Amino acid sequence: MTDFSKDARIFKALCDRKRLAILDCLKGGETCACVLIEKMHIGQSALSYHMKILCDSGIVTARQEGKWTHYSLSVTGRNYASKRLLELTTPNSQTQAKCCK
Amino acid sequence: MTDFSKDARIFKALCDRKRLAILDCLKGGETCACVLIEKMHIGQSALSYHMKILCDSGIVTARQEGKWTHYSLSVTGRNYASKRLLELTTPNSQTQAKCCK
DNA sequence: ACCTCAAATCAAATTTTTTTGATATGATAT
């Protein structure tokens, strides 16, 4: 049986409203972790946890600048997620109803 | 602050590998619950739980036929999910880096 | 070197999700 853990990791980024709120913030442009902590009313280590999930999905990338980390939306990550979404949910060319009867 | 619970519900369908395996089965065509139980090696009530999440996302639809329930992929659901994915992850036209410095 | 700050990591507590087994519901058949 196929292992879908890589795909699950992609969409894990999008299945939580706090992470969606973070993405919404990143839509406005590259954002520093400390700004996200303030805007999201979230603890430092909780933010770090969510950012890890977002980065693991490929949808967000991190850029280190001195001691600060800046996060932004990844075009590549978005395109890949979009491609997989369609692949995972589009029926095969020849489909065959399966029923127990 | 915007409420993203509706969007989270969509992608919750895709963030679990068991549900992705179910979708993979549905790609082959409309499938009866009893067939899914066998193929997925899952209990009846666990399947019912996952199918509820899949239907709530809009990506899957259920069709009742007598006492049997048949599940299939929804074109409308897929298109909406795809649209939202892009909307949620595409930067705004004018972006502005935000940093604490 | 030491100190400070930003972020990651860890372990424990908390919350949410998922599984399990039992029961309820709803459809069909006798």
Next chain:
DNA sequence: ATATCATATCAAAAAAATTTGATTTGAGGT
């Protein structure tokens, strides 16, 4: 009406995700 079958729902248990606070790491600054 009763019986049977398929699925949904419920409550409890189990597993996984998330939060919290403490500590560590790593980059600069003095």
